[in-house]
Amino acid sequence: MRIIVDTDPGVDDAFALFYLAAEPDVEIVAVGSVHGNAPTPVTTANSLRLLELLGLEHVPVARGALRPLAQPLMTAEAVHGDDGLGGFAGPEPRTEPVDESAAEQLVRLARQNPGKLTLLALGPLTNVALALQLEPELPKLLAKVVVMGGALTVPGNITSYAEANFWHDPEAADLVLDAGFGDLTIIGLDVTMESHADTAWLTRLAEIDGPIAKYARDIVGFYANFYESFLGKPGFVPHDSLAVAIMIDPDLATYREERLAIELTGRHTRGQLVADLRYLAPGSPFDRDIAKDRTPAKYAVTVDTATFLERH
Numbered sequence: 001m002r003i004i005v006d007t008d009p010g011v012d013d014a015f016a017l018f019y020l021a022a023e024p025d026v027e028i029v030a031v032g033s034v035h036g037n038a039p040t041p042v043t044t045a046n047s048l049r050l051l052e053l054l055g056l057e058h059v060p061v062a063r064g065a066l067r068p069l070a071q072p073l074m075t076a077e078a079v080h081g082d083d084g085l086g087g088f089a090g091p092e093p094r095t096e097p098v099d100e101s102a103a104e105q106l107v108r109l110a111r112q113n114p115g116k117l118t119l120l121a122l123g124p125l126t127n128v129a130l131a132l133q134l135e136p137e138l139p140k141l142l143a144k145v146v147v148m149g150g151a152l153t154v155p156g157n158i159t160s161y162a163e164a165n166f167w168h169d170p171e172a173a174d175l176v177l178d179a180g181f182g183d184l185t186i187i188g189l190d191v192t193m194e195s196h197a198d199t200a201w202l203t204r205l206a207e208i209d210g211p212i213a214k215y216a217r218d219i220v221g222f223y224a225n226f227y228e229s230f231l232g233k234p235g236f237v238p239h240d241s242l243a244v245a246i247m248i249d250p251d252l253a254t255y256r257e258e259r260l261a262i263e264l265t266g267r268h269t270r271g272q273l274v275a276d277l278r279y280l281a282p283g284s285p286f287d288r289d290i291a292k293d294r295t296p297a298k299y300a301v302t303v304d305t306a307t308f309l310e311r312h
């Protein structure tokens, strides 16, 4: 599988990259950075650092959007630390980002490899929305899109109703959901919050030798402390790694096929992922009234947590 990763590292984004790098059947063709967990200059440097650590410095990193489409920049240092990697990002990267933007890189690679590439989006969807403005045919050019974002039948995390990635750029997320991607899988909090990496998982990480495991242990402390204060139990939630695991093995999850939208105007609910979830009998005179003209996406609703945590 050949993939483009759009990411805002971010501790769980880092774990997702570690996971991808260990998969023999996955080739990371390129990375795009985006604002979200930290500002884009920080997530760009972190993308470069992480690829260097993984021996993947040949993978191009393109800088992404500096801010959301229609709201001020808001970042999440309280969750991921000022450097986005729990205070342990490390020295400046040796490598540099490429000259084109993340949106331009995505469009160019999709045009050069029609029907061949999977897009894995682990942060706010600003770059993907900008790419759709540059190339409206993008949905036909990508083989598959997997997005980490949203909370459909469970509460949000950054607000009561909104999940962080969609809340950081609601307009961009809504454009992506409206773009007509034929194979769009969304991994939201409905499954990621079920996939808590607990003390036993952290103990296993402590037993692994080598520089990547050591780096992983260093960066995870701040994030795990945040999750312990948020959830009241030790461990952390590896949202983005679960998206990787399900991209590689879709049978790890079950799905609802839904036409999805983002709440853009709600005073308390801006950024919320919405769908018409009413039970409506076939042929019901009550028409579905949310996003009814959109292409349905696969939204994950259950996951085999034990298998995921073993693989992660």
Ligand code: BDR
Residues within 6 Å of the ligand: 010, 011, 012, 013, 037, 076, 079, 122, 123, 148, 157, 163, 164, 165, 239, 240
């Ligand atoms: C998402 O937001 C960020 O904190 C994580 O990196 C993940 O992509 C979870 O809501």
Ligand code: CA
Residues within 6 Å of the ligand: 007, 008, 009, 010, 012, 013, 036, 037, 122, 123, 240
């Ligand atoms: Ca992320």
